[in-house]
Amino acid sequence: MFSIKNHKVDINPWESAKKKLEIAAKEIDMDPNTLSYLNKTERSLVVSIPVIMDDGRLVNFEGFRCHHSTIRGPAKGGIRYSSDVTLDEIKALAFLMTMKNALLNLPLGGSKGGVRVDPHKVSKKELERITRRYTAEIINIIGPDIDIPAPDMGTDEQIMAWIFDTYSMQKGRPVPGVVTGKPTEIGGSVGRTGAVGTGMSYIVYEFCKRKDLDLKSMNIAIQGFGKVGKEIGKKLYDYGCNIIGVSDSKGGIYNPNGLEINDLIRFKNHENSVRDFDSNGGMKLNNEELIALECDMLCPCATENQLYSGNAESVNCRIILEGANSPTTSKADEIFESKDIIVIPDILANSGGVIISYFEYIQDIQSYFWDLDRINREMQHVLLDTFDVVYRVSKERNVSLRTAAYMIAGQRLAKAHELRGLFP
Numbered sequence: 001m002f003s004i005k006n007h008k009v010d011i012n013p014w015e016s017a018k019k020k021l022e023i024a025a026k027e028i029d030m031d032p033n034t035l036s037y038l039n040k041t042e043r044s045l046v047v048s049i050p051v052i053m054d055d056g057r058l059v060n061f062e063g064f065r066c067h068h069s070t071i072r073g074p075a076k077g078g079i080r081y082s083s084d085v086t087l088d089e090i091k092a093l094a095f096l097m098t099m100k101n102a103l104l105n106l107p108l109g110g111s112k113g114g115v116r117v118d119p120h121k122v123s124k125k126e127l128e129r130i131t132r133r134y135t136a137e138i139i140n141i142i143g144p145d146i147d148i149p150a151p152d153m154g155t156d157e158q159i160m161a162w163i164f165d166t167y168s169m170q171k172g173r174p175v176p177g178v179v180t181g182k183p184t185e186i187g188g189s190v191g192r193t194g195a196v197g198t199g200m201s202y203i204v205y206e207f208c209k210r211k212d213l214d215l216k217s218m219n220i221a222i223q224g225f226g227k228v229g230k231e232i233g234k235k236l237y238d239y240g241c242n243i244i245g246v247s248d249s250k251g252g253i254y255n256p257n258g259l260e261i262n263d264l265i266r267f268k269n270h271e272n273s274v275r276d277f278d279s280n281g282g283m284k285l286n287n288e289e290l291i292a293l294e295c296d297m298l299c300p301c302a303t304e305n306q307l308y309s310g311n312a313e314s315v316n317c318r319i320i321l322e323g324a325n326s327p328t329t330s331k332a333d334e335i336f337e338s339k340d341i342i343v344i345p346d347i348l349a350n351s352g353g354v355i356i357s358y359f360e361y362i363q364d365i366q367s368y369f370w371d372l373d374r375i376n377r378e379m380q381h382v383l384l385d386t387f388d389v390v391y392r393v394s395k396e397r398n399v400s401l402r403t404a405a406y407m408i409a410g411q412r413l414a415k416a417h418e419l420r421g422l423f424p
């Protein structure tokens with residue numbers, strides 16, 4: 001028995017995130033004052049969320065909302081519900097949103113929020129009360145021109161709908177632009193569900209085209225089979241890839257002849273673990289074994305710090321496509337570089353979600369909604385332009401795709417910092 005655990009005991013995600021910027025900052029000769037500015041979160045709010053549970057007990061949940069930077073626009077980033085979320089993890093994820101939004105050249109800063117709760121262990125009514133009270137506690141630091149939350153691990157459309165409603169009730173008018181990832185019936189955008197997987201599929205397609213790699217002959221392993229893992233699994237399967245291994249928090253399966261991904265998704269959607277799926281003569285395996293599978297591409301789609309100094313040497317693929325945020329520590333990055341494993345970094349690979357969130361936000365503000373064709377076309381445009389510049393910088397400067405992505409984002413942030421200057 002194993003679990004996809006967060007190796008956060010020995011790795012501080014916030015320190016690891018800053019290390020990645022430090023490497024890029026050297027490459028672009030970033031002013032040390034700017035680096036020092038970016039090494040801090042603008043504001044972090046820690047709140048207590050008292051909630052009466054269904055059995056009458058009062059439980060205090062802990063919640064966070066961090067704005068890492070608003071230098072390029074209002075802060076933007078998801079809200080995560082998880083039983084082991086910490087302030088440093090939220091800070092690191094907020095920082096990643098700053099880098100992601102700057103890389104995509106969206107007029108947005110970076111933020112993240114979280115509540116320490118396992119959403120599967122509370123009732124729907126309890127979840128609603130937690131969400132509404134959390135929203136009330138952070139109400140002064142969110143809003144369409146301040147900070148716009150969205151879904152992340154453990155949160156969904158329904159939770160976004162409750163945030164929208166709670167915020168609007170307090171303001172006395174509907175404010176759909178306060179949150180993205182809402183249901184389409186109340187100001188959500190078409191294409192937001194599945195956006196991360198769609199974006200990843202555009203990126204991987206383009207990457208393979210440039211590298212002259214045939215997607216149809218690729219063997220793939222996917223770690224984590226939640227929203228993102230399922231989405232990218234389906235897209236890669238439709239491209240003709242051979243998905244040989246998949247895992248979730250309870251265990252994994254392996255079949256070198258390939259897994260029937262649509263059946264596996266149906267099976268998983270019925271609250272099953274992938275390890276109990278009939279893999280047609282395949283075998284069960286654990287998380288570390290899945291990570292070490294010999295394959296062309298490994299897709300870490302679970303959570304942070306899954307690929308770290310303790311297991312990076314065992315990774316046996318040519319390409320890592322990061323579906324999760326920050327699945328690779330800075331130490332593991334060094335090991336992958338030395339092994340010539342190419343990492344397609346999170347802030348590029350999984351950025352389809354925030355791109356469509358941005359589209360949702362502007363549609364809400366304009367009260368004018370686009371169709372799916374336009375959404376996908378415009379997303380593809382943003383993603384492929386971004387991919388192109390990251391790929392070119394990486395070639396020209398002989399740096400990893402991650403360092404190239406951070407260099408581009410870092411330059412844009414430094415320019416904004418220079419133009420705005422420091423108050424007072």
Ligand code: GLU
Nearest residue numbers: 077078150152353354357
């Ligand atoms: N939580 C998602 C991410 O990590 C989306 C954020 C957003 O849509 O604002 O990119």
